[in-house]
Amino acid sequence: MNKYIVLLAGILLSWGIQAQDLAPAKNPEQVKNTFLKMNASMNSFESSFRQTKEFSFMDRSLISTGQLYYQKTEKLRWEYKEPNQYILLMNGEKVRLIEDGKEKAYSVGVQQIFKNIKEVFIGCINGEILNSADYDMQCFENETMLQVKLIPKDEKLKEYIQSISIFMEKGKNQMSYLVLKDGSGDPTKIEFLESKINQAIASDVFTSF
C-alpha cells in the first residue's frame, strides 16, 4: 500500500514540476510586447524583496531581504536589510555603495560588477534591456507565467552574467521575480513582494543613505 502512496506522490510531484515549466512561447513578440507595455506604464516602483542565492556545490542557500525603489528613468535604490545592510544607489551613470552607514570605494573589478548590475536591474525595470542589441532574447510561457530570458552576446559580459530571466504573472502588470545566473552559473532569484507601482517616492530616497 505504501508503495502505491509513494508512487502516487511521485506522479503528482512530477506533474506539479512539469506544470511549473515554461515552454517556448508560440508568439515571442507578443510576450516581449507584454513586458514592454508593463515597463512603459511604470513611472515608479517600490517593493520589498527576497533574494535567494543558490550554490551549486551545497544544499544551503543565502537568503537576503530588503527594499527596492525605482523612479523613471535611471534612479534606483537597492537596499539590503538582512542579513547585512548594503545600499546601492544608482542615479544616471553614478553608482554608489553604502555599507555600515559609510560610502565605500571599490576596486575596478567590483566597479565592473556594479556597472553590470546597474545595466541589468534598471534595464529590467525600465524595459531598455529588452530592446538592447547586446542580448539574445528567448520568450517562454505556461498557463500562468511569462518569461523573457536574456543572454549577453558579449563574451566579456558573460563572464559576469550568463543569463537574466524576468518573470511576470499573466494578468498582473508587474514583475514577479528575476533569476540571474552569474558568471559561475549559480542562480540568484529575486522575488518582489508587496509592490507599489506609480506611487510617489521622496526624492531623497535616491540621494541619502
Place this chain on the structure above:
Amino acid sequence: MASNLTAQTPNSNKTNTQDSTLLESNLTFEIPVLLNPYMQDSTFLFNCKMSYKDQNISGYLGLKYTDATNFRFSVTTGMGNTMIELEWKDGEFIKHYIPADLDRKIIIKKLKADFEFLFLYGYANGHWTNNAEIKKKRHGYLTYFNDFELPISITDSGCSGKKKRSLSFGYDEKNQLATVELKHFNFASTIQLSILE
C-alpha cells in the same frame, strides 16, 4: 552537526569529550584528539571581509568542507554575485570560477596560499601540537588550542623565523566555530569570516 575527527596527536594529555566514536570504543586509555573546527559541520555560510592594502571587499563565503584536504567555497558580493569559486579535491586545485581580470598567476598564487592556510589544508592530519612549533616545507607553524582541543591561533613563520601570517579562531558558547581571521604581517591584508546566523 556531525563531528568527524581527522587529527590526533600523542603529545597532548587532554581527552576530547566531543568524540563520540572514541567514547563508544573499547579503548581503556585516553587518546588525545585535536579537532579541526571546520569538521563541526559539512557546510558553512560566513560573512566575509577581505582587505588588501586600501581595497576592501565585503560579502559572503559559502563553504563545503569534506575533510582537511577536500573543500570547495565561493565568495560572493553583498548582492550575491559570485567573485571566485575554488576547490581542493583529491590533491587537485580547481578554479571553478574566477573572472579574467583576477585570473592572474600572482593573484591565484596568493589566493591559493591564503585559502589553504585559512581552511587548514594539509595541516590537520596528525601534525597539530599544542604550544609547539612544527616545521613543514620551510614554514614553522606555532599552534595554540583551547581546553576543548580546538585551535585558537596558528602563526605561520618563514624559514628565518619571522612571522608571516596568523590565523585566529573564535567559538560560541557551545564551542561551535564563530569567527576566523587571517592576518598578514609583512603587508596589509586580512580575511575575516564570521558565521552567518
